[in-house]
Amino acid sequence: MQKIGVFICHCGTNIAATVDVEAVTEAIKNEPGVVYAANYQYMCSENGQALIKNAIAEYGLTGVVVCSCSPRMHEATFRKAAQEAGLNPYMVEIANIREHCSWIHKDKVEATEKAIILARAAIAKVHLNAPLISGQSDVTKRALVIGGGIAGIQTALDIAEAGFEVDIVEKSPTIGGKMAQLDKTFPTLDCAACILTPKMVDAKSNDKITLYTYSEVESVKGFVGNFEVSIRKKARYVNTDLCTGCGECTTKCPSRKAKSEFNMGLMNRGAIYIPFAQAIPNVATIDPQYCIHMKTGKCGLCEKVCSAHAIDFKQQDEIVEQKYGAIVMATGFNLINLDQFDEFGYSKYPDVVTSLEFERLMNAAGPTEGTLLRPSNHEHPHTLVFVQCVGSRDTSGCGKPYCSKICCMYTAKHAMLVRDKYPDTEVYVFYIDVRTPGKNFDEFYRRAVEQYGVHYIKGMVGKVTDKDGKLIVQGSDLLENKQLKIEADMVVLAAAVEPDPSARSVASMLTASIDTNDFMTEAHAKLRPVESPTAGIFLSGMAQGPKDIPETVSQASACAAKVIGLLAKDHLVNNPCVAQSNELRCNGCSNCEKVCPYGAISYIEKEVNDHGVREVRRIAQVNEAVCQGCGACTVTCPSGAMDLKGFSTNQIMAEVDAICR
Amino acid sequence: MDKFLQEQILRMSGVNTRKCMKCGKCSGTCPAYDEMEYHPHQFVAMVESGDIDALMQSNSIWTCLSCFACVERCPRSVEPANLIEAVRLAVIRQQNANHLKAQEIPENLEEKLPQQAIVSAFRKYSK
Amino acid sequence: MILSYYPGCTLKTKAQDLDLYARKSAEVLGVTMEELEEWQCCGAVYPMASDEIATKLSAVRALENAKEKGQDLLTLCSACHHVIKRVNHDMQTNADMQMKVNNYLQLDEPYTGETKVVHYLEMLRDLVGFDKIKEKVVNPLKGKKIAAYYGCLLLRPSDVLQFDNPENPSIMEDFIRSIGATPVETPYRNECCGGYVSMENKKLAQKKVDLIISSAMEKGAEMIITACPLCMYNLDANSTEHKLPIVYFTELLAEALGVK
Incomplete structure (x- = not known):
């Protein structure tokens, strides 16, 4: 029989306002095995933890139940306290009477009853707990950064600075991302190229950093400290070792139909191209969709003009296999497609452009x-109208429900730059709210108004039409209670941002969770903002949520610090709650092997002693260093041979029995 | 502030005025804006604050063209046109409050006027 | 192909051309329009208030009649289409409305929005196909520059009408191309002409109409087509600055098909 101590947390009023903690303490005192029960205002505090440690010593507790918040919050805290008092940490169970009880109920009587039931279930489980010992696994001291924009570059540079190998996988032919496309950056108006391109060069020249550009992550296996990743290097049809980046081929290429991605489709590029002059790596890439030679077998002009003999029409995709200890998601963002917002005339009028254009x-x-x-x-252009919140804060289904965060500031920047460069212009900005929380941000916006005379109009544009070569912008001025019709030469739409479409598929390869908007979910929104709930996966930049460059760079460095913290370890303590197979029950069906997402299960031929009968059977074996304890095998196993330590079928049934009692 | 009228308008229109984020796109889009005393965004704000009487007295309820542009373009699916119709109904459902009376029809008739115009005017302006 | 057909009152009186040419063209295109036997006026405006039941009954009766025949319900007048389509949507999605309407009508089997409502233009696009029309055209309207005027009722609210992209529609332009003419896009093709107030606020209606017509003229249109009798009247009667021929789209169709 276990000797169990039960500790009930008030969590200030979080629990105590809805659950009668005294009543819970009284009710569970008489549960079998309970030798001590107490309640305290904050169990997670030093005093609360001391209460557990003292009780373990004084009453010789063999099991502990803490009735408090979610185990995701403080299970580790209480396990550590128990361990310090000499108890195996896996003899501690949490009854979640906050998220699962006090926060979701209003009626105190009902909530108290439910808290008692949850406590009983945890007590029933502890009776069947057994001490568990964690194993260890090695850490591969190399990081992978997916995405080569400013977020990915900064994270990679910081990791490399600490002495670790780091690879950047970027799907386009150059690193640099969206920031490379920008003109000036707020709030200081330094030019994006001047501050980004040196970092791009650093990334290229740092011998700890390997760049895989024009490459994509193909598959990911393994777990924290031990990821196995295959990377597809797409064929450029150019030998990058030979190409000098002279650009001769790009000017001679007769195919000019492809839209330049770098210039947002505002001009065309050749089928063989270097995205921009400062591209890293500065090598050419052939776009097979537009290459005349690859489509018809004719042309081949680039091959003829290339003095370095770098053109290779027969080049194939290449797969690189590499092991990593940590993976960083820095997949960035795009502006939304504006097909759903044709009232602004984007698809009809060339003079209606997005902010990035x-x-x-x-x-x-x-x-x-x-x-x-x-x-x-x-x-x-003499008159320009900027429209903010195009598709942001939109719950109609056409746009995005969130604030895109960067538009207020870059619109102020655009307006200011136009007025500065062309004082003969009139510039209008339609806004719903101007949101400028950031160092020197509001001052910047006010400068646009006060110093540069930008006309800020509280209201929204309803429709853009045209007349005699001018755009007619019809919108409301809510402060003057007027409907305006502004004759404009250009309209600039601050389109909402959204995660890059690749984020979803990459996240699912990493088994990392994303939210309803496809932004990466943090392990904790406040306390672990740069980590995914999936161990070993870290978040950098817009992939996690809308943010500007200063914030992205801060987060990228924070992310690097977390990665460095992981890579600095030689070993990781494994979660001992892993699957185990009962070899006498295993029927060798292989179902568990098929469902295991981590490749932790293999089959061996083994001699077993089944009630005196010795025979060789094919049975499942779990690699405890690889198993992540997800439990997929336990529910798949038809013979009940698979079980999860710490979450055994018997323990769960005991909890259910206790709840139904 | 007329609680009873406010509840009636909200129920009839099915509109949740709290969804409005006060962007003013409805009024930016309204083709009858210049003829209106109160504009679409004000309908939402005034119903929210219970100021229904002023709306009922206003010419705006007869000026709305029921073109649904405000409904289509609202980023928060507020449906201001439904509110305007509910206020209009609150007026004409009162005794002797029809905006269009049958005896006024003949003087407005034109050779080419389609039946649809008369029927819809009746539907919108009288009970 | 046989469809139940709801003409509506205006098509029996002032808008007989819209109806007549639609029927003649349908014959050429292999579509049989079976007029519902006992239809009533749809009311011309969709009653938005949640407590309006009686004003929606005539639309439900038309929908129910088509259901009994197992046919889709074809509409032509924009207003009728708007009312019938939206009432049908209510009958599909609004349980309270379903219950009250069915309690009142006492049908053998309750009506819950089973009938599919098809506008004549949708029929041309989705059931006949503009390519097929191209084949059947005998008098292509070559060189004619035509502006389509959609108005409000066919497009909005788009989540119910599901007719076309409400801000950048293309169905009427595709139609114009199919009869050999050249479409002229005007930014006001989906902005209101003010038809509802044409009787009592002429000034406002005139302002809206002038905007639409002057914009169409600026873009080089020689005529404007519409599917709505009220828009037709308003665009024609209330333009003060310029005049352009305003024509029902079915009339052009019949002309191109050689049955005018």
Whole structure:
């Protein structure tokens, strides 16, 4: 018989306001095996933990039940306290009477009754607990960063700085991401290229960093400390070792139909191309969809002009296998498609552009070499209207329910830059709310209004039409209680951001959870913001949620610190709650092997002694270092041979019995 | 603040005014804006605050074109047109409060006026 | 192909052309329009209030009649289509409405929105196909520049009407192409013409109409087509600045098919 101590937490008023903790203490005192019961205001505090330690010593407890918050919150805390008092940490069970009880009930009588039942279930389980000993696994001292934008680059640089190997996998031909497309950056207005390109060069020249550009993650196996990843290096049809990046081929290529991704489709590029002059690596890539040679067998001009003989039309995709201890998701973002917002005329009028297109139209390396011209007729625009919240904060089903966070500031930046460069312009900004919480952010926005005379209008645009070559922007001015019709030359739409479409498939390969908007979920929104709930997966940049460059860089470095903390360890303590197979019950069916997502189960031929009968059978064997304790095998096993330590079928049935008693 | 009227309007219209984030897109989109005393976004705000009487007295309820542009373009699915119709109904369901009277029809008739115009005017402006 | 057909009152009186040419064209296209035997006026406006029941009954009767025949219900007038389609949506999704309407009508089997409502344009697009129309055209309207005027009722609210992209529709432009003419897109094709207030606030109606017509003229349109008798009247009678021929789309169809 176990000697069990039960500790009931008030959690301030979180639990005590809805659950009568005294009544719970009294009720469970008489449960079989309970030799001590107490309640305390904050069990997780030092005093609360001391209560557990003292009771273990004084009453010789062999099991502990803490009735408190979710085990995801403080199970580790209480296990550690028990361990310090000499008890095996796996003899501690949590009854969740907060999230599962006090927070979701209003009636105190009902909630108290439920708390007692949950406590009884945990007590019943502890009776069947056995001490568990954790094993160890090695840590591969190499990190993988998926995505080569500013988030991925910063994380990789910081990890490399600490002395660890790190690989960046980037799906486009160059690293740099969205930041490389930007003109100036708020709130200091330094040029994006001036601060990003040196980092890109650092990433390339750092001997701890390997760049896999034009590459994608193909599959991921393994677990924290021991991931096995295959990376597909897509064929560029250019030998990158030979290519000097001279660009001769890109200017001679006669196929000019492909839209330049870097310039947001505002100009065309060759079928063989280097995305932009500062691309890293500075090598050419052939787009087989547009290459005349690859489609018809003719042309081949690039091959003829390449003095380095780098063109290789027969190049194949290559698969690289690599082991990693940690993986970073830095897959970034895109602007949403505006098909659902044709009231703004984006698909109809060339002079209605997205903010990212506007960045290219203002950029010295853009299609107009930095001179702002109307895309329709290449004339100087005199009146510009910016529309914020296009598709953000939209619950109608057309857009995104969240605030995209960066648009208020970049719109202020755009408006300010236009007025600064072209004082003859009138600039209007339609806003719902101006959100500028950030260091020097509100000052920046006010500068746009007060110093640069940008007209901020509280209201929203309802419709964009055209007349005699001008855009007519019809919108409301809520403060003046007027409907405005502004004759504009250009309209710039601050389209909502969304996670890159690759995030969903990469996340599922990593078994890392994403939210309803496809942003990566954090292990804890406040206390573990750069880690995924899946061990060994870390989050950097927009993949986790909308954020600007300063915030992205901070988070990228925070993420690197977490990765370094993991890679600095030689061994990881494994979770001992792993599957085990009862060899006498195993019928050798292989079902468990098939469902195991971690490849932890194999089959061996083994001599068993079945009630005196010795025979060789084919039975399942669990690699405890690999098993993550997900339990898929236990519910698949038809003969009941598979069981999960710490969550055995007997323990769960005892809990159910206790609840139904 | 007329609680009873407010509840009636909310029930009839099926609109949840709390969903409004006060962006003003409804009023930015409204084709009858300039003819209205109170504009679509004000209907939402005034029903929310219970200021129904002013809306019932206003010409706005007869000026709304029922084009549903505000409903279509609202980013929060608030449906201001439904509110305007509910206020209009609250007026014409009172005794002798029809906005359009049968005896006024002949003077408005035109050779080409389709039946649809008369029927819809009756539906919208009288009970 | 046989469809139940709901013409509505205006098509029997002021908008006889809309109806007549639709029937003639349907014959050429192999579509049989079976007019419902006892239809009643749909009411011309969809009653939005949740407590309006009686005003929706005539639409339900038409829907029920088509259901009994096991046919889709074809509409032509924009207003009738709007009312019938939205009432049908209520009957599919609003349990309270379902109960009250069925309690009142006492049908053999309750009506719960089973009938599919098809506008004549949707029929051309989805059931006949614009390619098929192209084949049947004998007098292509070559070189004619035509602006489509959609108005409000066919497009909005789009989650119920499901007719086309409400902000950038293409069905009427595709129709114009299928009869050999050239579509002219105007930004006001889905903005209201003010038809509802044409009787009592002429000034407002005129303002809206002038905007639509001047924009169409600026874009080079020679005529405007519509599916709505009220828009037709309003665009024609209340334009003060310029005049453009306003034509029912079915009339052009019949002309192209050689049955006008």
